Amino acid sequence: MVKVKLDNIDWMILAELQSDGRMTNVELAARVGVSPPPCLRRVRALEDAGMITGYRAKLDAKLLGFDVTAFAMVGLHSQAEADLLAFEETVGTWPIVRECHMLSGEVDFALKCVAPDLQAFQDFIINELTAAPNVDVVKTSLTIRQSKYEPGVPLISVAPVDL
Numbered sequence: 001m002v003k004v005k006l007d008n009i010d011w012m013i014l015a016e017l018q019s020d021g022r023m024t025n026v027e028l029a030a031r032v033g034v035s036p037p038p039c040l041r042r043v044r045a046l047e048d049a050g051m052i053t054g055y056r057a058k059l060d061a062k063l064l065g066f067d068v069t070a071f072a073m074v075g076l077h078s079q080a081e082a083d084l085l086a087f088e089e090t091v092g093t094w095p096i097v098r099e100c101h102m103l104s105g106e107v108d109f110a111l112k113c114v115a116p117d118l119q120a121f122q123d124f125i126i127n128e129l130t131a132a133p134n135v136d137v138v139k140t141s142l143t144i145r146q147s148k149y150e151p152g153v154p155l156i157s158v159a160p161v162d163l
Contacts, residue, residue: 014046058151066116071141072129072140084108096124
């Protein structure tokens, strides 16, 4: 990983790309007030440093037939590192799970899941999640509505730092 010292232009580039990763380099350069060649060099440096990890389209789950978003809180029998890694590897094979976070506290993992319908989610819970090795307890919650969706990080409140 390359060490990068971020200045205000780098922070603006990150904010602009986080907002709209599809814009052209020419448009990005204009928005941040530099010419296209140095803008592209800066973007590549941010990518090389691992600060930009990819570009994605935001999809509308409901319009694509995924009507259920739910969270599963999972407790394991064992929290030995090998068991945690094995569970994470298993989770990686489940397309229904869109996010997996290891937690401290009462449960070991929180899984964000999307499914076409309630039956598909229930089938996943019964046939895959609770049947997985080392799973002790699963508690689920269905979302009623999404009040906020803001992926990424809050760059507006971040002051320039050396990374």
